[in-house]
Amino acid sequence: ILVVVAEFEVKVIALPSFSQLFVHKCEEIPLVKAQATHVRGYPVLMCLAADGKIVVLSLPSLRILHQAPFLxxxxxxxxxxxxxxxxxxxGLGIYMASPSEVEKYTICSELAEQAADSLGELFVACDLPEPPRNNSSFLKGVSSMFTGAQRQDSCDVDAILSDREKTSGGIGGGATRAVARTIPGPSVNMERAQAGGISAGQAAAMALxxxxxxxxKLSATVDATENLRNSAMNLSQRTGKLVEKLEKKKWYNF
Structure with missing residues (x-):
């Protein structure tokens, strides 16, 4: 059979007699694109109408099977x-929705249900890293040194001494002696960090x-093993030659 598609008419003609079998007329809206294809093993004619709808006609009877807006x-x-x-x-199709987008569509319900299973993921899900701990470390002093911000945990030596006098003033009734304690600042933390880095570098150098x-030592062991093997082979050869010589020697020659 021969399928002839025009803007306002679709005909199915039998060959070679050229007799008209079926005809479908589009009275109001013309067709702008058509192609014969297969859906679920049955031949159909997919058409795009001028109003942006997709029209599916059965072949060869030209009955309307599906009609839905598309554009x-x-x-x-x-x-x-x-x-x-x-x-x-x-029942598949493809078209360019924009200069940078390509869309794929189908008129088959089975393929539409399988589309969700065939979709991929743009990003691979991964676990979030653990939040930073609030414990104080030497990096706290380093960060405050470079940013120029004042440390919130700075201590006043006079306040410490006054508190000590209040707590120990009643004992003995005499003058109290207080000992000041040096609180390490950012420079001390930096020195500790540098010392830790130097020790880590020394450990790496020692490991290398x-x-x-x-x-x-392994190379020397391999060389010694090779020398022992060569010596054993030489000894085996000499022993074999000596045995052959003794076997060939007559008993009365001893």
Missing amino acids: PHSVEIEDAICQKMSFSEH QNISERGE
């Missing part, structure tokens, strides 16, 4: 959307040195 505006044959739109097998020494 939000009307189109004509000369429009670029007709050149950027394509129908495919199993130990690895190199171990490699040298």
